[in-house]
Amino acid sequence: MIVRYWGTRGSIATISPDTQLYGGNTPCVSVAKDEHLLILDAGSGIHRLSQAKYYTDFDEIHIILSHLHMDHIQGLGFFEPFFSAESVVHIWGPPSAKHSLQARLSRYLSPPLFPFTINEFQCDLHIHEMHQEQFILGPFEIQTRYVCHPGPTLGIRIDTSTSTCTYIPDHELYLGSVNFPHNPTWTTGYDLAHNTDLLIHDAQYTEQEYNQRIGWGHSTISQAIAFAKIANAKKLRIFHHNPNHSDNQIDQIMTRFVNEKEIEIGVAKEGSTEELP
Amino acid sequence: MAAHEIEVILARQLADSLTVPIFLTDNKGTLLFYNEPAEELLGRRFEEHGPMNLETWSVIFDPQDEQGMSIQPKDLPLVKSLTQRIPAHGSFYITGLEGRRVYLSVTCIPLIGEGSRFVGALAIFWEITQL
Numbered sequence: 001m002i003v004r005y006w007g008t009r010g011s012i013a014t015i016s017p018d019t020q021l022y023g024g025n026t027p028c029v030s031v032a033k034d035e036h037l038l039i040l041d042a043g044s045g046i047h048r049l050s051q052a053k054y055y056t057d058f059d060e061i062h063i064i065l066s067h068l069h070m071d072h073i074q075g076l077g078f079f080e081p082f083f084s085a086e087s088v089v090h091i092w093g094p095p096s097a098k099h100s101l102q103a104r105l106s107r108y109l110s111p112p113l114f115p116f117t118i119n120e121f122q123c124d125l126h127i128h129e130m131h132q133e134q135f136i137l138g139p140f141e142i143q144t145r146y147v148c149h150p151g152p153t154l155g156i157r158i159d160t161s162t163s164t165c166t167y168i169p170d171h172e173l174y175l176g177s178v179n180f181p182h183n184p185t186w187t188t189g190y191d192l193a194h195n196t197d198l199l200i201h202d203a204q205y206t207e208q209e210y211n212q213r214i215g216w217g218h219s220t221i222s223q224a225i226a227f228a229k230i231a232n233a234k235k236l237r238i239f240h241h242n243p244n245h246s247d248n249q250i251d252q253i254m255t256r257f258v259n260e261k262e263i264e265i266g267v268a269k270e271g272s273t274e275e276l277p
Numbered sequence: 278m279a280a281h282e283i284e285v286i287l288a289r290q291l292a293d294s295l296t297v298p299i300f301l302t303d304n305k306g307t308l309l310f311y312n313e314p315a316e317e318l319l320g321r322r323f324e325e326h327g328p329m330n331l332e333t334w335s336v337i338f339d340p341q342d343e344q345g346m347s348i349q350p351k352d353l354p355l356v357k358s359l360t361q362r363i364p365a366h367g368s369f370y371i372t373g374l375e376g377r378r379v380y381l382s383v384t385c386i387p388l389i390g391e392g393s394r395f396v397g398a399l400a401i402f403w404e405i406t407q408l
Contacts, residue, residue, distance in 0.1 A: 094391065095391075096391070097391065131391055131392030131394065132392065132394065145283075146282075146283045146284075146390065146391060147283060148283060148286070148287065152391045175287075175290060176283060176286060176287070176290075177286065178286060178289050178290060178293070184278060184280060185278055185279065185280050185281055186280070186281060186286055186289065187280055187286075188280065188283045188286055189280070190280035191279055191280050
């Protein structure tokens with residue numbers, strides 16, 4: 001399984017010299033194995049994936065949306081395969097209580113926010129509504145569970161026969177758990193992260209920042225680490241970087257955690273790749 | 278060890294934050310939690326006994342109507358919410374585990390999450406003399 005980070009920034013794209021190391025594009029992560037490609041979220045990072053023509057070696061393209069906040073879908077309209085009649089693209093994501101996934105996506109992919117509608121995409125497009133599911137796509141067994149974040153938001157676990165990757169880009173652990181981090185059965189997302197090889201998890205805030213933003217739907221770096229520990233994840237990648245944090249600030253914040261030995265902790269870096277068995 | 282559904286976890290968080298008594302079950306009726314204000318009426322801290330199945334909690338508090346007749350589990354508002362997935366309301370006596378008999382007004386709602394997932398139910402209740 002090859003995991004590649006195309007966008008790691010949360011909330012709003014922050015392309016600047018100060019964010020070149022960890023990246024300024026909003027969430028998009030690809031997971032590939034053999035001829036199968038999953039694209040997790042379609043933030044502005046999907047444009048970079050598209051420009052790199054990373055999709056060309058794969059038979060079908062599956063875009064799995066964790067939720068429909070703007071930073072996770074804003075790149076959709078800039079993904080080239082949508083405009084090729086030869087492409088087969090599947091979009092998976094959560095509907096809301098009263099609106100279909102297509103209707104929700106169309107709020108963005110229609111005038112005045114976008115010049116044309118989703119119905120005008122030229123590819124062979126399939127839209128799949130997804131709640132808490134378990135299903136197979138090629139070599140991937142995919143499991144989704146709702147996690148604590150404003151609006152219907154899914155965490156995603158991807159198992160292959162040899163390794164597991166868990167992607168929970170937006171998750172407020174403190175509100176979505178009872179007595180966190182001491183009670184796994186009362187912690188949202190725990191099942192997805194349990195014993196995973198690679199946990200890509202929201203860690204937008206420092207403690208000080210979080211105290212001003214309780215209820216905004218995100219976690220602190222130390223909460224993400226505590227979650228990875230109780231879930232017995234092998235590797236944690238800090239994700240959904242705060243748009244107010246420069247590379248230097250992220251490095252400085254991470255120095256507080258250099259003595260963490262139980263799990264391998266790293267900062268998800270746009271443009272980087274990691275391979276799981 | 279599976280985690281509870283998010284709606285159940287958030288309901289517990291809400292119950293922990295409120296000063297009105299709340300009693301929370303999963304979709305099978307297993308009592309998962311009641312908060313501190315409920316402990317006062319039920320006569321025991323939740324942690325002292327932990328989760329309890331429907332067959333136990335529906336009789337252990339000896340629910341009785343105004344004539345002193347036992348109420349069958351199926352007629353309790355919370356059991357109606359669990360079995361019929363509807364809001365339900367009722368007033369009746371219980372005897373707390375410390376032996377105190379109280380007259381309660383109970384309102385129950387089913388917890389139905391995204392995708393029409395029925396994940397549990399909660400009861401909010403009040404000792405009538407407090408009204």
